Amino acid sequence: MKLRKVTAASAVVLALALSATACGGDSDDEGSGSSTGGSGGGKIKIGIKYDQPGLGLKQADGSFAGFDVDVATYVAKQLGYEPDQIEFVETKSADRENALARGDVKFIAATYSINDERKQKVDFAGPYLLAHQDLLVKADSDITKGTDLNGKNLCSVTGSTSAQNVQKSIAPKANLKEVSGYSECISGLQSGAVDAVTTDDSILAGFASQEQYKGKFKLAGLKLSNENYGIGVKKGDTATVDKINKALEQMVSDGSWQKAVDANLGPADYKNEPAPKIGVIVPNAS
Numbered sequence: 518m519k520l521r522k523v524t525a526a527s528a529v530v531l532a533l534a535l536s537a538t539a540c541g542g543d544s545d546d547e548g549s550g551s552s553t554g555g556s557g558g559g560k561i562k563i564g565i566k567y568d569q570p571g572l573g574l575k576q577a578d579g580s581f582a583g584f585d586v587d588v589a590t591y592v593a594k595q596l597g598y599e600p601d602q603i604e605f606v607e608t609k610s611a612d613r614e615n616a617l618a619r620g621d622v623k624f625i626a627a628t629y630s631i632n633d634e635r636k637q638k639v640d641f642a643g644p645y646l647l648a649h650q651d652l653l654v655k656a657d658s659d660i661t662k663g664t665d666l667n668g669k670n671l672c673s674v675t676g677s678t679s680a681q682n683v684q685k686s687i688a689p690k691a692n693l694k695e696v697s698g699y700s701e702c703i704s705g706l707q708s709g710a711v712d713a714v715t716t717d718d719s720i721l722a723g724f725a726s727q728e729q730y731k732g733k734f735k736l737a738g739l740k741l742s743n744e745n746y747g748i749g750v751k752k753g754d755t756a757t758v759d760k761i762n763k764a765l766e767q768m769v770s771d772g773s774w775q776k777a778v779d780a781n782l783g784p785a786d787y788k789n790e791p792a793p794k795i796g797v798i799v800p801n802a803s
Contacts, residue, residue, distance in 0.1 A: 561598045563589045564608030564616055564625035564749070568698070571723020571781045573627055581605050583723065587777035588645055588768070589626040592748070595764035614638040617751045624761065625749040628720060631798055640754060641747035642761035645774070647790040647799055650679050650741035651718035653706065653725060653734050660713055660737060663687035669712040670694060672702035679715045682741060699724065706734065713737070717744050718787065725785035736785065743799045762795045 565585055566573035572583040586605070593603050608616045608625050616622050617639050624642070631641045654660045660669065666688035673680035675695040683691055694711060696702055703724050705711040714721065718736055725734045748765075750757050768774045769792040778789050793799070 559598075560602045560604050561593055561596070562604045562606050562622045563593065564613065564622040564627055565589060565605050566609075566627045567607040568700075569628065569720055569723055571726045571785075572719060574723075575605075575607070582781075584646070584719070584777050584781040585626040585628065587781065588748075588765075588774075589624075591768050591773055591777075592624070592626070592761050592764040595767060596760055613749060617749055620751065623750075624757065627749075628717060628744075629747055629749050630744045631747040635749075639749045639752050640758050641749060642758045643747035643765060643795065644745040644793045644798065645748065645765050645768075646719065646746040646778075647793050648717040648719040648744040648746060649739070650682060650715060650744070651721055651739050652737040653703075653714040653721040654712065654737055655706065656733055656735050658712070658735070658737075662737075663739060663741060666691040666713060668692070670705075670710065672696060672705050672711040672714045673716060674699060674702070677716065679717070679742075683715055687741060703730070715741075719744075719746075719782060722782040722785035722787035726782060726787075731784060734785070736787065738788065743801050745793065745798050766795060 565581065565583075567575040569583065569585075573581070573585040574583050575581055589605075590600055590603065594600075606616070606622050608622065608627055610627075613625050613627065613629060614635065617625060628648075629635075629641075631644060635641075652660060652663075652666070660666065663683070664687070666683065667690035669691055671683060671688070671691045672694045673683070675697060677695075680693055680695055684693060694705070699714065699716060699720065702711065702714040706714050707730070721736055724730065725736070748761050750761065765774075774792050778787070782789065
């Protein structure tokens with residue numbers, strides 16, 4: 518009887534030890550706000566777009582590609598995480614602030630323009646790219662300036678600031694078609710249903726760089742707005758912002774930043790701005 522009691526007690530101790538070990542493993546997952554390094558075998562969750570070729574795209578084989586993906590991977594490496602320790606999480610535009618507040622991801626690199634409204638809810642590292650609103654047109658198009666859109670068929674995404682910008686001040690007589698996604702706009706441009714597509718030049722370049730579109734489209738090269746892309750971090754997490762800023766500076770200085778721009782957006786003849794200075798926001802003309 519005495520032997521049975523000892524055995525039962527040992528079993529309880531062993532169960533408690535196993536439970537403690539399992540709970541301790543959770544602290545290595547940086548989807549929440551943990552600031553532990555990745556050298557201990559943990560993972561880090563990073564928010565990206567899944568549907569933007571050249572920037573953030575989930576490919577058919579389940580892998581991820583694009584400039585934002587390359588930036589995020591480089592930053593994670595500087596934070597102590599290898600590529601196989603990264604879990605990319607889809608963060609759609611409308612849910613980016615909430616994803617950070619909930620701790621779903623450690624940071625977000627997803628064509629995330631820095632503005633005053635967003636800075637009330639999240640902190641930003643960067644900027645790491647200065648993009649501009651532009652037009653994507655057919656390679657033989659005669660559209661060279663914004664006012665050329667008057668009387669032409671223009672496509673953008675429903676409710677986008679790009680569409681509103683055109684309607685208000687650039688070409689109020691353009692025939693604007695608003696759809697749910699840019700892929701539909703690109704299809705319309707290819708078929709001739711629309712004459713131009715408008716959004717950030719980086720996004721347009723990403724679509725134009727796809728193999729099936731190479732040589733068919735071109736960027737008009739207009740700078741209709743300034744879009745300072747930053748890396749979103751949970752509000753108040755200044756330690757992570759500082760670490761990411763150092764990583765971005767390193768990415769520029771060692772040439773990896775320009776290499777990533779050229780590889781992902783270069784095939785569309787994308788004329789990128791020089792790498793922006795950390796903390797310097799280029800405002801739009803008033």
